[in-house]
Each structure stands twice: as C-alpha cells, then as structure tokens.
Amino acid sequence: MSDIIVKRGDDNEHVRAVQERLEQLGFNPGGADGDFGRKTEEAVQAFQAAWELPPTGSVDDATWGALFSSAEDPSAHGASEGATADALVDLALHQINDRYVLGTDADENNPDEDEFDCAELISWSCAQLGVELPSYSVSQMDAVAKAGLEISVAEATGIKGALLFRSAGHNGSAYNHVALSLGSGNETIEAMGSKYGVAVGTIDHRFTRAGYIPGITYP
Structure with missing residues (x-):
C-alpha cells in the first residue's frame, strides 16, 4: 500500500x-x-x-x-476526444465543490458554470460535449428507456459514465435523484445536496434504475 x-x-x-x-x-x-x-x-x-x-x-x-x-x-490521462464517457465524467469531476441549488437552471453556454442541481450537472456536462439531454432526472431516465439503453444498477457500477437514477420514496427519499457512475464499483460523481455541493459519493443501495446516456460513446 x-x-x-x-x-x-x-x-x-x-x-x-x-x-x-x-x-x-x-x-x-x-x-x-x-x-x-x-x-x-x-x-x-x-x-x-x-x-x-x-x-x-x-x-x-x-x-x-x-x-x-x-x-x-x-x-x-487516457481520455478520448469527443462525446465519450471519459470526457463526460471528467467534466463532472471538474465541478467538484460547486454549489448545489435545487431547481437551478445551469447555463449550458457557460463553460465556467458553478451552480447545479443533480440533473443539471448531467445535462450541462452533456451539453459541453454537444449532447442534448433533458434537464430533469425523470425526463433523463425516460430518454434512456425510450432509446432502449437501460441496464441494471449492478451493471452500471462497473461502467464509467453510466446514469444512475433513484426514484422518490426509495429508502425514504423525498425526491428523485440522478448521478453518474465512476465505473469503479461503488463511486459516483453527483450534485449531492446543499450541504455537500458537487461531490464524489457512493452507490451502495441508493439507486433503482440505470442506463447509458444517448449520444455518449462508451468503451
């Protein structure tokens, strides 16, 4: 070690x-x-x-x-050009410790945006790569399902840039939530909440659905 x-x-x-x-x-x-x-x-x-x-x-x-x-x-370090999962995750990781504001409308034309909620972090990051994704977590998961790109949460734990979705009510949660898998087995990058802002989190048993993001290239 x-x-x-x-x-x-x-x-x-x-x-x-x-x-x-x-x-x-x-x-x-x-x-x-x-x-x-x-x-x-x-x-x-x-x-x-x-x-x-x-x-x-x-x-x-x-x-x-x-x-x-x-x-x-x-x-x-090993990142490919274009709208790749590597590039998407790298963009999200560079927003670490940015502010979390529920319901905010992140400016997709501002490469230095520093205020996100969970879904806006992902839609903004996609937009920087030229990929359009809805700005609400439920709509993002609907887009994944419509494209036939759903996978299991267990699969998503090993796929960098996979979308992880939590339905309201799961484990007592009050709101829907969305995050990106880091592909390392149990880590995410997400706009976690007002206390933490954008942070690296854990998957554990927090999520209910998962999928690939339409328009993002995965290995």
Whole structure:
C-alpha cells in the first residue's frame, strides 16, 4: 500500500502545495490555506477518480506523483476526444465543490458554470460535449428507456459514465435523484445536496434504475 503523505486533518505546507496544484488543474479544494478539510478531501477524490486512482481522499505517493507530473491536466490521462464517457465524467469531476441549488437552471453556454442541481450537472456536462439531454432526472431516465439503453444498477457500477437514477420514496427519499457512475464499483460523481455541493459519493443501495446516456460513446 502507498504511504500517506497528507490527509484530512493535516495543516502544513505540503497541504498548501496540494491545494494550489488542485486549483491549477481545475479541482476546487476550497482555497489554499494549508488546512486539509472536507473540501480538499473531496477535490482529492475527484482528482483521483479522473486519474483512475482509488478515490480515498488522502494523498498517497501515487496521488502525489500524479498531481505533480508534467501533465497539464488529468483529463489528458487516457481520455478520448469527443462525446465519450471519459470526457463526460471528467467534466463532472471538474465541478467538484460547486454549489448545489435545487431547481437551478445551469447555463449550458457557460463553460465556467458553478451552480447545479443533480440533473443539471448531467445535462450541462452533456451539453459541453454537444449532447442534448433533458434537464430533469425523470425526463433523463425516460430518454434512456425510450432509446432502449437501460441496464441494471449492478451493471452500471462497473461502467464509467453510466446514469444512475433513484426514484422518490426509495429508502425514504423525498425526491428523485440522478448521478453518474465512476465505473469503479461503488463511486459516483453527483450534485449531492446543499450541504455537500458537487461531490464524489457512493452507490451502495441508493439507486433503482440505470442506463447509458444517448449520444455518449462508451468503451
């Protein structure tokens, strides 16, 4: 196992260097103050997911090496051009720690949009790749079903960029919800709620339906 260099709770110059590099690469750690808090942890998770490293949120030597490699941006790491699942997930990951606002209307013409709800994060990310997807989670799942692209939630856990949908009432939830699978077995990128904003989450038993997004190319 890789040695941990910095982790949540640390406060030092190594943390500041990590935060500054995350900001440079487009992952928002909540400032470069040297204090490794929740937002920095989530930014590290997003970076790790983009580089296909285990999204632990702690900076081990593999993560440190990836952060400070010569590559200008982690999206260059194995990502294909065009409307691919890799490109879609990378776009969503770069919105880490952006604000969650229920019912917001994200501006698809603004590449620096920083305010999303769960469905808008996905429709905005698709729009940046030239793919049109409805702005409501139920409509997104309907589009998947109409295109004949539904798969099981179990399948979606291993498919990067697969759509995960939760129906209102499932596990006591009050609202429908939608997220993107990171394809790593149990991680998502999603606009999670007002407390967390855009964050890396877990699949667990939270979702009821899944599918491929029409217009996105999957491996």
